[in-house]
Amino acid sequence: MRVKACALLAIATTLGVATPQVQAQGPVILKVAIVQQIDSMNPFLAVFQSSTEVGRLMYDYLTAYAADDQRVTEGVANRWEPSADKLTWTFTVPEGKKWSDGKPITAQDVAFTYNLMLTDEVARTANGSFVTNFESVAATDDKTVVIKTKAPQVTMLALDIPIVPKHVWEKVTNIKDYANDQMPVVGSGPFVLTEHVAGQFIKLKTNKNYWRGAAKYDELHFVYFQNSDAAVQALGKGEVDLVNRMAPAQFDSLDGKAGVTRNKAQGRRFTELLINPGAQTKAGVPIGDGNPALKDVRVRRAIAQAVDLDALVQRVNLGYAEKGAGLVPPVFGKWHWQPGAGELRKFDPAAANAALDAAGYPRKDGTRFTLRLTGRAGRAYDEQASEYLKRSMSEVGIGLDVRLVSDNQLNEVTTAATYDLAFSGWATNVDPDFILGLHTCAQRPGADGKGGTTDSYFCDETYDQLYARQLSEFDEGKRVEIVKQMQARFYDQVPAVVLAYENALEGYRSDHFARFTTQPAQGGVIMAQNGMWGYYGAEPAGRVAQASSKGPWLAIGGMVLVAAVVIGVVVVRRRQATAGERE
Amino acid sequence: MRLAGRLGGAALSLVMVAVLGFFLFRVVPGDPVVSMTRGRPTTAAMQAELRAQFGLDRPLLSQFWGYFTSLLQGDLGTSFTFRRPVADVILERLGPTLLLVGTSTLIAVGLGLWLGVRAAWRRDSAFDKATTGVALTLWAVPTFWLGMLLMMVTGDLFPSRGMRDTDTAPDFVSQALDVGHHLVLPSITLVAVVCAEYMLVMRSSLLEEMHAPYLTTARAKGLRDDLVRRRHAVPNAVLPAITLVFLRFGLVVAGAITTETVFSWPGLGLLFYDALTGPDYFLLQGLLVCTAGAVVVMNLLAELLYGVLDPRVKVV
Numbered sequence: 001m002r003v004k005a006c007a008l009l010a011i012a013t014t015l016g017v018a019t020p021q022v023q024a025q026g027p028v029i030l031k032v033a034i035v036q037q038i039d040s041m042n043p044f045l046a047v048f049q050s051s052t053e054v055g056r057l058m059y060d061y062l063t064a065y066a067a068d069d070q071r072v073t074e075g076v077a078n079r080w081e082p083s084a085d086k087l088t089w090t091f092t093v094p095e096g097k098k099w100s101d102g103k104p105i106t107a108q109d110v111a112f113t114y115n116l117m118l119t120d121e122v123a124r125t126a127n128g129s130f131v132t133n134f135e136s137v138a139a140t141d142d143k144t145v146v147i148k149t150k151a152p153q154v155t156m157l158a159l160d161i162p163i164v165p166k167h168v169w170e171k172v173t174n175i176k177d178y179a180n181d182q183m184p185v186v187g188s189g190p191f192v193l194t195e196h197v198a199g200q201f202i203k204l205k206t207n208k209n210y211w212r213g214a215a216k217y218d219e220l221h222f223v224y225f226q227n228s229d230a231a232v233q234a235l236g237k238g239e240v241d242l243v244n245r246m247a248p249a250q251f252d253s254l255d256g257k258a259g260v261t262r263n264k265a266q267g268r269r270f271t272e273l274l275i276n277p278g279a280q281t282k283a284g285v286p287i288g289d290g291n292p293a294l295k296d297v298r299v300r301r302a303i304a305q306a307v308d309l310d311a312l313v314q315r316v317n318l319g320y321a322e323k324g325a326g327l328v329p330p331v332f333g334k335w336h337w338q339p340g341a342g343e344l345r346k347f348d349p350a351a352a353n354a355a356l357d358a359a360g361y362p363r364k365d366g367t368r369f370t371l372r373l374t375g376r377a378g379r380a381y382d383e384q385a386s387e388y389l390k391r392s393m394s395e396v397g398i399g400l401d402v403r404l405v406s407d408n409q410l411n412e413v414t415t416a417a418t419y420d421l422a423f424s425g426w427a428t429n430v431d432p433d434f435i436l437g438l439h440t441c442a443q444r445p446g447a448d449g450k451g452g453t454t455d456s457y458f459c460d461e462t463y464d465q466l467y468a469r470q471l472s473e474f475d476e477g478k479r480v481e482i483v484k485q486m487q488a489r490f491y492d493q494v495p496a497v498v499l500a501y502e503n504a505l506e507g508y509r510s511d512h513f514a515r516f517t518t519q520p521a522q523g524g525v526i527m528a529q530n531g532m533w534g535y536y537g538a539e540p541a542g543r544v545a546q547a548s549s550k551g552p553w554l555a556i557g558g559m560v561l562v563a564a565v566v567i568g569v570v571v572v573r574r575r576q577a578t579a580g581e582r583e
Numbered sequence: 584m585r586l587a588g589r590l591g592g593a594a595l596s597l598v599m600v601a602v603l604g605f606f607l608f609r610v611v612p613g614d615p616v617v618s619m620t621r622g623r624p625t626t627a628a629m630q631a632e633l634r635a636q637f638g639l640d641r642p643l644l645s646q647f648w649g650y651f652t653s654l655l656q657g658d659l660g661t662s663f664t665f666r667r668p669v670a671d672v673i674l675e676r677l678g679p680t681l682l683l684v685g686t687s688t689l690i691a692v693g694l695g696l697w698l699g700v701r702a703a704w705r706r707d708s709a710f711d712k713a714t715t716g717v718a719l720t721l722w723a724v725p726t727f728w729l730g731m732l733l734m735m736v737t738g739d740l741f742p743s744r745g746m747r748d749t750d751t752a753p754d755f756v757s758q759a760l761d762v763g764h765h766l767v768l769p770s771i772t773l774v775a776v777v778c779a780e781y782m783l784v785m786r787s788s789l790l791e792e793m794h795a796p797y798l799t800t801a802r803a804k805g806l807r808d809d810l811v812r813r814r815h816a817v818p819n820a821v822l823p824a825i826t827l828v829f830l831r832f833g834l835v836v837a838g839a840i841t842t843e844t845v846f847s848w849p850g851l852g853l854l855f856y857d858a859l860t861g862p863d864y865f866l867l868q869g870l871l872v873c874t875a876g877a878v879v880v881m882n883l884l885a886e887l888l889y890g891v892l893d894p895r896v897k898v899v
Contacts, residue, residue, distance in 0.1 A: 029750055037857055040666045047619050121632045128632075129624040176636070179667065198665070198675055199849035201749045221749040226847040226856070233734055234743040408613025408862060415617055427622055434624045450634075451627030453620070 027218035028540045030513060032527070033231040033240045034222050041196055042180040043162040044116075044123040049427075049528065052126075052160075054202060054222065056532045058187035059162030062091060062110060062145075067533035068521040070332070070430050072157045076105060076188065077145070086152035086474055087135075091145045097211040099165045100184065100192045104142075111139035112166040114147070122175045127161045152472045154479065158431035163188065190536040191220050200224055217513075217540050232507070235260060241512045244527040246505040247380060248318040259511035265518065265525040266331035267504035270324060271381060271425040272456075272496040273307070273389070275300045279417030279457035282444045288417025288457075293369055298359040300494035303421075305345050306352040306396045307389065313500050316384045320505060324498030326487030327439075328432045331501075331520065334480050335432045337487035345491075352396045363397045370399035371420035374413050377404035382423045385499070389421075414455040415445070424455050424496070430530045432483050433471065439490060440467050458495035504528065514541040589886060593879045600875040601654055601868070605647050608867045615639070615663045615861045637663055650868065659872070660865030664857065669869035673851065677836070679746055680850030683766060683843070684835045687773035692828050694774065695781025696821075702782065703789035703820075704812055715786070718779035730772045730845035741768045744847040769846040773839055777831070784827055789820040822893060826885055833881030836874050 036050040043055045064075040077091040097105040114137040117123045124131065135148040147156070168186050172178045184205070185193040190212065191204035202222040206215045223240060225231040232250045235243045236257055246254075254260050276290030277300065293299050309323045322330060326337035339345070361368040373389060375382030382404060390400045400421070405413070413419050428435045437443065441459035445452030463486055470482040490496075504525045508516060517537025518524030526534035616633045634640040638649065653660060659669035698718070702711040721729070734743055742748065742765050751761040792798070793816070801811045840852035847853070851870060858866040 026750065031749065037664070039664050042666070045666050047623055049622070122636065124629060125633065125636075126623070128629045129626050132626055132628075176666070197849075198672070199853065200745055200747070203749060223745065223749060224847055224849075225744050226844045226853055227744075229731060230734065230743045230845065230847060237739050237743065239743055406612065407860060408611065408618065411617055411621065412612045412614065415614065437624075446627065450614075451630050453625050453627075453630075 029219045029221055030217055030242065030535065030538050030540075031221045031223055031240045032242045032535070033225050033234060033244075035225050035228050035231060035245060037199065037224070038196070038202065040179065041185070041193065042175070042178055043126070043164060044175055045125050047126050050222075053528060054193070054204075055162050056189065057191040057204060057220070057535060058185060058189045058193055059164060060188045061161060062159050062163060063157050065430050065519070065530045067517050067519045067524075067529075067531065067537070070520055070530065076110060076163050080157065082156070082474070086472070087149055089147045089149070089156050091147070093143050093145065095143065097188070098209040099167075099186050099188055100207045100209055101165075101186045102209060103165070103167060103186075105163075105165075105188055106142040107139035107145040108142060109166045110145045110163050111137050112170065113161065113163045116164075116169070116175075117161070120175055130155075130159045130161050152474070154471055154474055155431050155433050158429070158433070160429075190215050190532055212536075215536050215538070217538060220535055235507050235509065238509060238512070241509040242506070242516075242526065243508075244504060244506040244525070246507065248320045248505065249380075251320065251505040251507070252318070254507050259509055260507055261510035263504075263506040263508070263516075263518070263526060264320065265504040265506060266322075266329065266523045267502045267525065268329060268331060268429070268528065269425055269427045269504075270327070270329055270501045271321075271423065271499045272324070273499055274414065274419065274422040274424050274456055274496045275303060275494060276417060276420055276422075277457060277493075277495045280444060280459065281447055281449070282442065282452075283447055285447065287445070287449060288419070290417060291369065291371055291420045293361060294371075294420060296359055297493055298355055299361065301345065302352040302355040302359070302396065303393070303398070304494050304497045305347065305355070306349050306392050306398075307497060307499070308347040308392065309499060310347070312385060312388060316381055316388060317500055317502065320503040321500035322503075324500050325491065326484070327428075327435050327490055327498065328483070328487065329428055329501040331524070332428065332430060332432065333520075335483055337484040337491075339488070339491060343488060343491065349392075349395045356396060356398075361397075366397060367399050368397040370401055372401045372403055373421040373423075374403045374405060374410060374419045375423040376407055376410050379423075385423070415452065416449060417457055422455075425502075427528075436467055436470070436483065436486055439495065440464050456495040458490065458493065460489065460493055463489045463493075510541065512541055513538050515539040586887075589883060593883045596879050597872070597876055600879075601651065601872055604868045604871040604875075605650055608862060608864050608871075609643065611859070611862045611867075613862050615863065618861055619663065650865075654872070659869035662858075662863055662866045664861055664863045664866065669865050672854065672866065673869055673873055676849060676851045676854045679848060680839075680843075680852065681835065682762070683769055683848055683850055684773065684839050684852075686766065687770045687777070687839075688831055688835055690770065691774045691778040692781055692831070695778040696785045696824060698778070699782040699785025699824075700789055700812065700817055703786040703793065704816075706790065706793070711786075714782065718782050721775045722777075722779035724776065726772060726776050726839075726841040727845055729775060730769070730842060733768050733772055734845075737768065741765075746849055769839075769842050769848055772845070773842050780831075781824060781827065785820065785824045788823045789816060792816050792820045795819075818892075822889070825888065825892065829881045829885035829888070830878070833878035834874070836877035 034050045036048055038051045038054065039048045040046045040051060043059060046052055046055055061075045062077050064073050066073040076093055078094045079092040081090045091110065093105065093107045093110060099105055114131060114134065117128065117131045118134060118137065133149045133151055133153050135150050137145065137147050139145050165186050181196060183194050187207065190207055190210045192207045193202065194205050195203040201224060204220045206218055208214050228245065228250065231240065231243050232246060232253065234240045236254065238259065251262060254262055276288065276294050278286065278295035279288040279290055280286050313319065313321045313323055325339055328335040328337065330336045356368055373386055375386050386402045386404065390402060393400045410422065414422050414424060426435055438454055439456050439458040441464055443452055443454040444457060444459060466482050466486045466489065470479050470486065473479040473482060506526050508526065516526040517533040518526055519529040519531060519533050615637065616630050616639065619633065620630060638646055650660060661667065662669050662672050665672050698714050702714050705711055746765050747758060747761045751757050798811055798815055801815045836851065840856055842848065843850045843852035844856055855870050858870060
């Protein structure tokens with residue numbers, strides 16, 4: 001009896017396995033792999049990159065960045081005007097834009113969102129830094145929002161804050177406990193959140209009320225992968241349509257794969273080698289235990305000169321990166337800085353040796369001094385680049401004690417400044433203010449070692465003065481020049497060496513989706529944009545059932561399993577019969 | 584009296600776990616607030632607000648007392664990462680873990696014990712050598728590698744991730760079959776790796792019984808070889824395996840971190856992994872209390888069951 005039940009169960013499961021999962025005429029779905037958990041769907045609390053990426057699809061911001069060249073363009077507002085003293089900004093919200101539930105989007109929604117952040121500290125959790133300088137926000141009518149700032153703020157068109165519907169959120173009494181899971185979630189973006197199963201997937205449907213027009217397919221699903229190798233395999237099998245954050249080897253493995261198109265894009269990230277310049281708190285009290293020799297800028301320059309950035313890009317990034325220079329990656333065009341002929345620090349071990357001799361660090365038994373290099377265990381770049389740097393540094397008489405540690409330990413080491421050299425990296429935004437601001441004196445920690453956001457511990461009067469100037473410079477041409485001067489100063493003082501601007505390596509099923517909108521248009525990314533264009537602009541290749549190719553394989557697998565179960569049943573029955581006869 | 588002592592011991596173990604867990608995770612490297620805000624425009628004031636929200640600005644002993652008194656009232660706290668009660672987050676992941684690790688453990692126990700008995704009974708036969716060799720090889724294989732290998736060699740037959748597809752029909756039967764389909768590869772991986780443990784324990788303990796005089800007596804009575812094995816040898820040899828089985832059942836709740844990571848199975852193992860990256864103190868503490876609680880309860884059950892199976896060690 002048990003044997004029979006088992007057999008029936010196995011057959012039922014097998015038949016299930018062989019059941020195609022998608023009907024041929026079902027909705028057209030774009031399936032995207034994400035490799036980071038979703039922390040919260042509440043836009044005031046969500047801080048993970050994956051969550052903010054989904055948030056951009058659900059809610060428009062006040063302004064947006066264009067897909068083709070990342071210039072500031074229409075978001076919720078379509079016009080904006082600063083006052084003569086640059087302390088008052090007037091934004092216009094045009095009529096005709098609707099929330100996904102059909103109600104109109106007005107200036108009241110904008111004022112409500114910003115005022116909620118100004119009055120509730122929990123609502124400032126994710127994006128509070130954008131409103132720190134706000135004096136007041138008011139909607140003078142349904143079309144006009146007036147924002148007054150305490151000081152002129154050049155980043156007023158780069159407020160990455162999702163605007164939420166007042167008629168929904170004014171009923172929320174406790175932001176901290178609000179999961180924003182009343183499906184479908186009312187939003188203003190091109191997609192509407194319809195289902196979220198924690199740790200598994202997120203489903204969004206096309207917003208038919210979207211003011212730019214509805215997307216060209218029906219549903220957008222984000223499926224969660226803990227393991228990026230599995231995500232790449234799933235792309236190859238057609239289980240997902242879009243994958244990003246691939247390692248070079250994973251990207252290469254998809255070369256020539258039928259139905260898959262790869263996208264080698266200019267990324268927003270850079271990798272850097274931190275050189276502890278003598279870390280101090282905001283009050284100027286030394287913290288950490290960096291090697292004192294690194295306080296000498298001549299030593300830091302010599303270290304930078306001894307690193308062959310071209311070789312690192314070729315051997316460690318396998319060519320999927322550009323050689324590093326300034327703090328702003330080349331993808332941001334006008335803000336990017338490259339050293340001129342007089343500023344360029346060419347790879348030259350002989351000159352680095354001479355500079356270290358001149359700085360008063362002679363070799364003893366071949367070594368001048370030993371430095372700790374801290375990196376992240378399990379990150380291929382750190383593991384390979386640390387070996388390369390070990391050899392490079394030994395050529396200039398510097399011993400390297402490589403310490404590869406967990407992600408948390410690395411954060412702890414860089415936060416506490418208990419490093420000499422360390423690998424780090426940042427993702428940058430369209431407006432360079434964030435990445436530049438990280439290296440100002442004010443970003444160092446307080447007396448208790450907490451509250452700092454820097455990891456370079458750079459504190460330079462010239463740099464800080466330039467930072468303050470760019471923040472209040474409203475002439476874009478002049479601001480670009482100041483931003484470049486800041487990068488030149490950073491390069492010259494070497495609290496860190498920007499090693500490489502990594503390419504963003506993506507792949508998609510071109511047999512399912514023929515085209516994606518990249519940002520910027522030339523060499524841009526599909527995912528992790530400063531906007532939602534990649535998903536919004538996806539064009540299906542045809543209404544083909546995405547799992548239909550599984551059918552034959554599933555049927556074969558099912559038949560094999562059924563055969564195995566039937567054979568098992570026969571063998572057991574025969575055996576039982578024999579035993580019975582014997583007894 | 585001895586039973587009361589054992590129950591008291593189990594309760595004391597749980598209290599110790601709760602206390603140690605609190606301080607243990609506080610020495611895990613990393614600052615949750617720094618981890619959360621890294622890569623985002625953040626001010627020192629925002630970081631301070633977050634610390635206050637999570638209670639991390641209070642003295643350690645005050646934090647401990649708050650945690651411990653809440654725990655006594657059944658409140659495991661709020662996850663920093665997911666901004667939800669820890670109990671809710673754990674409960675949400677408990678089902679998938681029980682399904683994967685429970686199913687795999689049952690199969691591995693059944694298969695392992697069966698193979699162990701067969702291998703011992705036909706010692707040095709080709710079957711014994713083959714099963715022992717294969718089992719030991721699989722036991723030695725890294726789980727991560729085996730999982731990835733299975734994923735590659737099975738091609739399109741089985742899904743690469745998760746517990747269900749996003750586009751499966753919503754009815755119960757379709758969903759159940761889809762979950763079954765997703766369960767195949769992670770289950771095979773887990774069974775392949777842990778099966779050897781049961782097989783070898785069963786094999787060695789049965790081998791010890793093989794030449795016992797009572798088996799000769801049974802054979803002298805004219806009993807068939809199968810019956811001698813089933814009714815006399817195995818019941819006496821199974822006790823060490825029982826201990827192992829209950830220990831393993833206790834660990835079912837802990838999930839299988841590597842397997843769940845490889846197959847992105849949304850269980851407690853994966854949750855543990857994610858919690859450590861914060862570190863998400865309350866979530867880690869909650870997970871530790873739950874998993875340790877399961878082990879303590881299962882150990883207690885094993886001790887009580889021992890008395891039933893072997894009256895010589897009966898708990899009074």
